[in-house]
Amino acid sequence: MSxxxxxxxxxxxxxxxxxxxxAILRVPYERSTxxxxxxxxxxxxxxxxxxxxxxxxxxxxxxxxxxxxxxxxLLNFNDNQEPEVSLDSIENEVSRLIDDGKFPVIIxxxxxxxxxSYRAFHRKYDELTCVSLDAHSxxxxxxxxxxxxxACVMRRIxxxxxxxxxxxxxxxxxxxxFKMDNGITILYADEIINNPGIIESLKDQMGARVYLSIxxxxxxxxxxxxxxxxxxxxxxxFQILDIIKALNTWAEIVGFDIVELLPSTNQVRSDFLAxxxxxxxxxxxxxxxxxxxx
Numbered sequence: 001m002s003x004x005x006x007x008x009x010x011x012x013x014x015x016x017x018x019x020x021x022x023a024i025l026r027v028p029y030e031r032s033t034x035x036x037x038x039x040x041x042x043x044x045x046x047x048x049x050x051x052x053x054x055x056x057x058x059x060x061x062x063x064x065x066x067x068x069x070x071x072x073x074l075l076n077f078n079d080n081q082e083p084e085v086s087l088d089s090i091e092n093e094v095s096r097l098i099d100d101g102k103f104p105v106i107i108x109x110x111x112x113x114x115x116x117s118y119r120a121f122h123r124k125y126d127e128l129t130c131v132s133l134d135a136h137s138x139x140x141x142x143x144x145x146x147x148x149x150x151a152c153v154m155r156r157i158x159x160x161x162x163x164x165x166x167x168x169x170x171x172x173x174x175x176x177x178f179k180m181d182n183g184i185t186i187l188y189a190d191e192i193i194n195n196p197g198i199i200e201s202l203k204d205q206m207g208a209r210v211y212l213s214i215x216x217x218x219x220x221x222x223x224x225x226x227x228x229x230x231x232x233x234x235x236x237x238f239q240i241l242d243i244i245k246a247l248n249t250w251a252e253i254v255g256f257d258i259v260e261l262l263p264s265t266n267q268v269r270s271d272f273l274a275x276x277x278x279x280x281x282x283x284x285x286x287x288x289x290x291x292x293x294x
Contacts, residue, residue, distance in 0.1 A: 006071035008279070009051040020068030022282060023102040025093060027075050027117075029086055029109040031148075038262045039228065042274075043107040045263035047071065050275035057280065060287035064279065067286055072097070083112065083148035090116030091123075094255075098124050103285070105278060108259035111138060111150040114213045115157060117257055122160050125254060127207030130154075130163040131247060133240065134215035135231040137168050137186065139175040150260070158184065164206060166243060167192065167218040169233050189218075189233055192243075199243055203250050210247055212256035212281070214240075216274060226270025228262050237273070241280060248284045256281060 006015050007024050017023070026043030055065045075093055077086050090106075094117045097104040106117045111134070118130050132138070132154055139158070143151035154163050155178070162184060169189040171179075179186060185205055191198050217227040220234030235243075247253060261274050 004051065007047050007050045007069055008053060008055060008065055010065055010069060014065050014068050015070055016068070017070045017072075020070035021101075021103055021286075022064075022067055022069045022105060023072050023097045023100075024069060024105045024107060024278075025072045025075060025097065026107050027090055027109045027113045029075075029077055029090070029113050031083060031086070031110065031112065037228070038264075039108060039110050039260055041263045042109065042259075042261035042271075043074070045268075045271045046107055046258070046261065046274045046278070049268060049271040050278065052272065053275050053279050055279075057283035057287075059280075060283045062283050062287040064282040064286045067282075069282075070102070083146065087112070087116035087119070087148065091119045094120035095123065098255075104255040105282075106255070106257035107278075108257060111153045111213070111215050111259045112148055113259060114257055115148070115153050117255070118157055118160065118211055118213075121211045121255055125209050128161065128209045128211060128254070129206040129251070130157050130161065130211050130213060131166065131206065132163055132213045132215065133166050133218040133235075133243065134213075135167060135169050135189070135217040135229070135234060136215070137165055137171045137175045137179065139178050139184065140172060141174075141178075158182065164202060166202075167235050170229075170231050189235055192235060192239060193233075196239070196242065199246050202246075206247075206251055208251055209254050210251040212244070212247065212253055214256065214258050214277070215260045216258065216270065217260055219273070224261075224270045224273055225267065226262050226264050227260055240277070244281055245284055253281075253285055
């Protein structure tokens with residue numbers, strides 16, 4: 001099977017940069033992964049899987065690819081450069097996409113890339129909240145000697161604005177102390193599983209705009225085994241979609257990222273789920289259909 005070099009294998013009519021409303025930026029940054037490695041391979045694995053995704057979305061009755069989905073040039077990194085330099089390059093590229101009127105989708109790579117991306121959006125938009133779907137809170141001030149570890153990304157973002165964390169089920173005691181001392185909103189996975197309506201509690205806690213970050217380990221590993229740290233007790237496909245639909249109802253999602261997928265030659269279901277999720281988010285965002293939150 002041949003594989004094209006753009007997402008969803010779109011013809012030029014729907015993938016040309018000038019004509020496209022959406023731009024997907026592949027960011028294969030992997031510097032601080034602390035367990036299983038391989039997230040640098042995720043952007044191209046998701047792109048390959050996307051070419052098997054049907055382009056008509058049944059739920060919304062929409063075809064978001066007709067908005068135009070451009071696959072931007074792969075963002076490369078020098079292994080010897082400091083994390084701050086890499087984050088600056090991510091921020092600059094995302095800023096360019098925003099300034100060009102694109103809806104940016106950023107595909108990692110490790111969760112650290114969210115900081116570079118969020119900086120670009122934070123600089124552009126007022127009343128912006130970062131909502132992170134993740135198994136881990138990532139609120140450590142430093143991890144393994146670095147303030148720019150994937151385990152610190154939400155701590156760094158909290159220095160810009162208070163994030164909202166959803167699906168959490170693993171924390172260090174110092175992260176819990178920081179959460180309590182600084183009023184960081186967290187919805188834990190078990191709370192959502194036992195009481196789906198608890199999502200409504202977030203409605204008045206976010207700004208008019210949302211930047212959404214999805215760490216693939218927010219899913220239970222029975223759904224997505226292809227992650228570096230597969231924490232048990234995660235959320236399922238429909239629970240995640242319900243959360244995204246609620247966010248899309250309450251605020252304007254201005255961009256999003258998908259991070260921390262770890263592709264494997266032994267199974268592709270994690271790659272395909274990530275690609276399908278990407279397209280579902282676009283269908284919710286660009287569809288005229290209104291969703292009633294539960």
